[in-house]
Amino acid sequence: MWRSLRSLRxxxxxxxSTASRRQLENRVPExxxxxxxxxxxxxxxxxxxxxxxxxxxxxxxxxFGTGYVLYELMVASMPKKQK
Amino acid sequence: MAHQAHSYxxxxxxxxxxFGAAAALLTTSGLIMWFHYNSSMLLTLxxxxxxxxxxxxxxxxxxxxxxxxxxxxxVQKGLRYGMILFITSEAFFFLGFFWAFFHSxxxxxxxLGGQWPPTGIKPLNPMEVPLLNTAIxxxxxxxxxxxxxxxxxxxxxxxIHALTLTILLGFYFTALQAMEYHEAPFSIADSVYxxxxxxxxxxxGLHVIIGSSFLTVCLFRLIKFHFTSDHHFGFEAAAWYxxxxxxxxxxxxxxxxxxxx
Numbered sequence: 001m002w003r004s005l006r007s008l009r010x011x012x013x014x015x016x017s018t019a020s021r022r023q024l025e026n027r028v029p030e031x032x033x034x035x036x037x038x039x040x041x042x043x044x045x046x047x048x049x050x051x052x053x054x055x056x057x058x059x060x061x062x063x064f065g066t067g068y069v070l071y072e073l074m075v076a077s078m079p080k081k082q083k
Numbered sequence: 084m085a086h087q088a089h090s091y092x093x094x095x096x097x098x099x100x101x102f103g104a105a106a107a108l109l110t111t112s113g114l115i116m117w118f119h120y121n122s123s124m125l126l127t128l129x130x131x132x133x134x135x136x137x138x139x140x141x142x143x144x145x146x147x148x149x150x151x152x153x154x155x156x157x158v159q160k161g162l163r164y165g166m167i168l169f170i171t172s173e174a175f176f177f178l179g180f181f182w183a184f185f186h187s188x189x190x191x192x193x194x195l196g197g198q199w200p201p202t203g204i205k206p207l208n209p210m211e212v213p214l215l216n217t218a219i220x221x222x223x224x225x226x227x228x229x230x231x232x233x234x235x236x237x238x239x240x241x242x243i244h245a246l247t248l249t250i251l252l253g254f255y256f257t258a259l260q261a262m263e264y265h266e267a268p269f270s271i272a273d274s275v276y277x278x279x280x281x282x283x284x285x286x287x288g289l290h291v292i293i294g295s296s297f298l299t300v301c302l303f304r305l306i307k308f309h310f311t312s313d314h315h316f317g318f319e320a321a322a323w324y325x326x327x328x329x330x331x332x333x334x335x336x337x338x339x340x341x342x343x344x
Contacts, residue, residue: 027307028308031146031149032150032151036151036152042095043146044098044143047146054135058098058135058136059098061131061132062102062109065106065108066108066109069108069109072112072116072125073112
């Protein structure tokens, strides 16, 4: 039983495709090169286009939200007119 | 290119602090809108923006340290101080809830029937699921220490296994607590017993979830080769936090679950 378990283990290790083997390799040096590039970009935008998108979404939500809070505060502080 | 003549990290200007403050404003105002005006949009907006800020801020710290090399030993020392001070502040946070528990339970009022647990309250048996939960968290303290030793010894496979096991134990604890909450014969509205029980254990559970998330991030970083055998402070911070969560549970178990039953 143990021999067949061992051969099963060997087979599963051997059949990892090239794509997934790349995922198991150390890609930190590539990242280090990307983030140390002298392009004047701040760290929160230095990773690529996705950084800019996430930044704009976060800013949009925060700015819209803050405006909405101020609006609701105004509404809540006005006395409700009762006739 | 100018080089600094000191070992500190002068960070790039960043929008996350101000957006984080805005997210806190939205979340707190959102709570008010939810409590008093029956609207949960602002709260949802606040929680989403808080999540976005946390993800991006911590992502940037990983970039600054692992990819840009700014975390010198001096910087790391500052981070260690910071994490210890933060955990200390959390300890004081829980101290308040333990104070509340002892205030009500050491001198139970006539309204409670002059006894603790109050009349009519059937407490959970501390020798059943709560004891299992104690064993789970203690075991997870062992596995996270095993993971740390594996990292310092350069044993990648063992480190990944041990950290994964720690996270699974954390999930197991959370699942069991959720089940206990669902099955409990008393609710948060059942006198000050319910209040102290669910607020103290509830905040603890939230900290278990936070700790498990922190450990999960560390697992991803471990798999992606971010940690070296002598520089892995993110993991150490997560491990300290996890031990803190474990200790809080031990106090909860001994006082609220065992003495209080």
